[in-house]
Amino acid sequence: xxxxxxxxxxxxxxxxxxxxxxxxxxxxxxxxxxxxxxxxxxxxxxxxxxxxxxxxxxxxxxxxxxxxxxxxxxxxxxxxxxxxxxxxxxxxxxxxxxxxxxxxxxxxxxxxxx
Amino acid sequence: xxxxxxxxxxxxxxxxxxxxxxxxxxxxxxxxxxxxxxxxxxxxxxxxxxxxxxxxxxxxxxxxxxxxxxxxxxxxxxxxxxxxxxxxxxxxxxxxxxxxxxxxxxxxxxxxx
Numbered sequence: 001x002x003x004x005x006x007x008x009x010x011x012x013x014x015x016x017x018x019x020x021x022x023x024x025x026x027x028x029x030x031x032x033x034x035x036x037x038x039x040x041x042x043x044x045x046x047x048x049x050x051x052x053x054x055x056x057x058x059x060x061x062x063x064x065x066x067x068x069x070x071x072x073x074x075x076x077x078x079x080x081x082x083x084x085x086x087x088x089x090x091x092x093x094x095x096x097x098x099x100x101x102x103x104x105x106x107x108x109x110x111x112x113x114x
Numbered sequence: 115x116x117x118x119x120x121x122x123x124x125x126x127x128x129x130x131x132x133x134x135x136x137x138x139x140x141x142x143x144x145x146x147x148x149x150x151x152x153x154x155x156x157x158x159x160x161x162x163x164x165x166x167x168x169x170x171x172x173x174x175x176x177x178x179x180x181x182x183x184x185x186x187x188x189x190x191x192x193x194x195x196x197x198x199x200x201x202x203x204x205x206x207x208x209x210x211x212x213x214x215x216x217x218x219x220x221x222x223x224x225x226x227x
Contacts, residue, residue, distance in 0.1 A: 100147075
């Protein structure tokens with residue numbers, strides 16, 4: 001079982017709504033990530049936080065706004081989304097180092113924009 | 115056998131056979147590689163990893179082989195079981211990429227009784 005917990009599991013929102021996806025981990029990891037996955041496609045990196053600071057933004061539109069309130073929590077605030085933003089949003093976490101570390105994923109939040 | 119679907123290559127095997135899933139990675143400077151298993155409706159699950167200073171690593175029923183010369187990675191699953199049916203992704207971490215995993219396209223493994 002994953003130790004990265006995401007809520008909600010399913011979210012349906014209108015294009016004018018404001019909603020948030022939440023992620024929590026208690027593995028002591030100091031790097032946290034948001035990935036987006038469309039059907040039958042691999043996950044694509046959106047954001048990386050390291051020590052609660054945003055370190056990578058993969059040119060994600062501003063209608064997606066990440067937030068890392070503390071070392072265990074990661075949020076993704078959603079506003080004025082488009083139907084094409086419908087996807088599985090995956091949160092992940094890992095240790096921080098200059099070389100690769102295993103990245104552990106949550107089960108994801110299924111987002112449908114109507 | 116192997117077939118290429120509209121979006122995802124599929125490998126079909128009989129239960130009990132060995133499976134080999136292949137992956138070509140893009141960056142010759144990548145120094146860390148991971149295989150993930152993703153079941154329908156779930157997030158990717160870590161299977162096994164390997165660093166670029168190794169050619170082979172074994173886990174429980176799984177083996178990963180790395181050929182840096184041709185930038186090729188493979189995942190071998192011994193005695194494949196129905197529970198192994200899933201989509202398998204390889205992922206590479208470019209050197210200095212600061213945990214910036216880049217995923218391959220994925221391969222669907224279908225295990226038939």
